[in-house]
Amino acid sequence: MKKGNMNFLYTFVIGFIVVGMLSAMALQVLGETKDDMTSSSAEYNATAEVVDGMTNLTEKFPLIATIIGFVVIIGYFAYVKA
Numbered sequence: 001m002k003k004g005n006m007n008f009l010y011t012f013v014i015g016f017i018v019v020g021m022l023s024a025m026a027l028q029v030l031g032e033t034k035d036d037m038t039s040s041s042a043e044y045n046a047t048a049e050v051v052d053g054m055t056n057l058t059e060k061f062p063l064i065a066t067i068i069g070f071v072v073i074i075g076y077f078a079y080v081k082a
Contacts, residue, residue: 009072016065023058027051 030051037044 020061023054027054
């Protein structure tokens with residue numbers, strides 16, 4: 001990698017966007033599936049737990065993106081200075 005070349009960031013940005021979009025679609029599908037089930041069944045409870053878990057994960061995406069951004073910025077300045 002050449003000094004100051006930041007092209008590798010495009011891969012991370014696109015990957016983060018794809019993960020976010022896939023998570024949103026999965027939550028939508030799971031929500032619709034859960035609505036079609038009997039509310040006291042084991043399948044309903046399992047689907048509800050998965051939806052809750054994915055919701056908790058997706059709520060952390062802005063924090064994860066901020067941390068990754070700071071790491072990239074610090075790494076870039078360390079790389080340019082070296």
